[in-house]
Every structure is written in C-alpha cells, then in structure tokens.
Amino acid sequence: MSTKEKSDRGDVGRRDFLKLFGAAGAAAGTLPFSGSASADETMAAASDTKHHHVTAATDPHAGGPGYEFFNVNESAFIEAAVDTLIPSDATGPGAKELGVATYIDRQMAGGYGKGDRLYLEGPFGEGTPEQGYQLPMTPSELIRAGIADVSAYVQKERKSTFDGLSAKDRAAVMADLDSKKVELPTVPTATFFGLLLQLTIEGYFADPMYGGNKGAAAWKMIGFPGADAMYADKIEPFRNKPYKAEPKGIQDLI
Incomplete structure (x- = not known):
C-alpha cells in the first residue's frame, strides 16, 4: 500500500512513529529514566498507591485491564495514545496489543512514578536540556495532569474524547503536541x-515481566534473543x- 493510500485511509505507520520519535528525542533526553525498580518492587509499590480505580482483574496478564494507577478515562x-505512537502494521504488532498501557500503569503506580529517586525540593525553573528534569511534579503527577490537559484540549x-x-x-493531535x-x-x-x-518505547521493548512486550513479540520482530546471560x-x-x-525473558531464567 502506498503512503498516499495509507494517508487517505487515516492509517499511521511505523515510519510516521519514527519521525515523531526523532523529533521528540531531545525532549525525552531531559527526562528521568523509568524502569529502575524490579517487577516485584513495582507491583509492591502499586499495591500501596492511593489510585486504584479499575479492579476488573488483579493480574494484568489474566485478560482484564488490571490497572493500578489509571482510572477508566485515563486508561x-x-x-x-500508545496505539497512535506505535500502531500495528505490516512490520509488527502495535503498542496497545503488546500491553504497553499496562507497562506505563505499573511505572506510574510504582517507585518511579512516585519520584522515589528524584530530587523534588526545588528551586524550580526553566532549565537547559543538560540540567535534566526541572518540574516540581513526580512523573505520575506529570502524566496525570498532561492527560487531563490534552483531554480538555481535544x-x-x-x-x-481522545x-x-x-x-x-489522534495522530494529528500527537503531531501538534510533538511540534508544540x-x-x-x-x-x-x-x-x-x-x-x-519514552514510556511507550520502553514498554514496547522491555522485558515482558514489566507488563509490556507481551509474548516477547517486539523482540521476535527485531530478532533479539532476550535476556540470556551469555552467547x-x-x-x-x-x-x-x-x-x-x-x-x-528474565523470568524464564529464574
């Protein structure tokens, strides 16, 4: 299918995602890295979170949503959003299919989302990219507020709704956010x-034990053999x- 035909249909391919990724790389480079906690730590932190809205399934792999942080509208x-950033196409599965939303939810519910390893005391100002994260918000507060802002704009x-x-x-809205x-x-x-x-990319390629990359499908797509210690x-x-x-994955080696 030609690019024009895809555009006429409203499809957004992986090539379009990579264009967005390239443009947003500088912004993402100033953000704190996620995924610093183990899956057990993440789930333990999630169980203590004040935001527990969806309880259709306590196990995200059991077939239900199992969200620990996001409410119904946020999820x-x-x-x-993840389906828009990495859609399913001829190259491989999309981010929504691979459970990236679950990965992001776990990150927001856990220590990373709560800013456990971030300095959040200020002073706060508009820093340079080299100065890193400069907001008085934890990552989970940033994501929640951003979702509310974009939802109100849409x-x-x-x-x-988005x-x-x-x-x-949806792709047009994301492109407008990317270009500010x-x-x-x-x-x-x-x-x-x-x-x-950043979280979408991480969840797509992360070890499946963290909630995304369901069935290691992204690894299979790129030919990555996984977390084996030695080759x-x-x-x-x-x-x-x-x-x-x-x-x-890590759990396969335990």
Whole structure:
C-alpha cells in the first residue's frame, strides 16, 4: 500500500512513529529514566498507591485491564495514545496489543512514578536540556495532569474524547503536541509528550515481566534473543549465519 493510500485511509505507520520519535528525542533526553525498580518492587509499590480505580482483574496478564494507577478515562487515553505512537502494521504488532498501557500503569503506580529517586525540593525553573528534569511534579503527577490537559484540549477543539477520535485525528493531535503547536495549561507540552513517548518505547521493548512486550513479540520482530546471560558458545556455530531462537525473558531464567 502506498503512503498516499495509507494517508487517505487515516492509517499511521511505523515510519510516521519514527519521525515523531526523532523529533521528540531531545525532549525525552531531559527526562528521568523509568524502569529502575524490579517487577516485584513495582507491583509492591502499586499495591500501596492511593489510585486504584479499575479492579476488573488483579493480574494484568489474566485478560482484564488490571490497572493500578489509571482510572477508566485515563486508561482509555493511554491505550489510544500508545496505539497512535506505535500502531500495528505490516512490520509488527502495535503498542496497545503488546500491553504497553499496562507497562506505563505499573511505572506510574510504582517507585518511579512516585519520584522515589528524584530530587523534588526545588528551586524550580526553566532549565537547559543538560540540567535534566526541572518540574516540581513526580512523573505520575506529570502524566496525570498532561492527560487531563490534552483531554480538555481535544474536547474543546474536536468535541470528543481522545480515544473517540479516528486514528488520523489522534495522530494529528500527537503531531501538534510533538511540534508544540498546543500549549498545555498545567504542564510543559514538550516534557509531557517526551515522557509519554519514552514510556511507550520502553514498554514496547522491555522485558515482558514489566507488563509490556507481551509474548516477547517486539523482540521476535527485531530478532533479539532476550535476556540470556551469555552467547559465547553461539559465536562459532553461528558465525555469518542468522541466529534464531525463542526469546527468553528474565523470568524464564529464574
């Protein structure tokens, strides 16, 4: 299918996502890294969170949403956002299919989202990219406020929820956030979009034990064999030959 045909249909391909990623790289580079806690730590932190809105399934892998941080409206936004940033196409599955929304939810509910390893005492100002994160908000507060800001903007401009928009219109909103054509009232647009994009990429390629990359599908797509500790014994037998193996996650090695 040609690019024009895809555009006419409103499809957003992986190439478009990579364009967004390239443009947002500088913004994402100033953000604190997530994924610093183990899955057990993350789930333990999630059980203590004050935000526990959806209880349809306590186990995210049991088939239900199992959200620990996001409420119903926020989870609908996040699912639509990750699906827009990394959509399913001929190259491979999309972020929504691989449970990236669950990954982000776990991060927000855990120590990273609560800012356990961030200095948040101030003074706060508009710093340079080299100075790193400069907000008085924890990552979870930033994400929650950003979702509310974007949702209000979409409701005002398009008379719809974000998840109610077509794929083409959702992509247009994301592109406007990326290019800072939209000024959010509560959080810096570039910082919110950068963190959302960073978390989406992390969840897509992370070890499945953290909630995303369901079935190691992203690893299979790029030919990554997983978290096995050593491949030295494979060097000679597979020299100049493709090495194909079922990817192993951390839990497969325990």
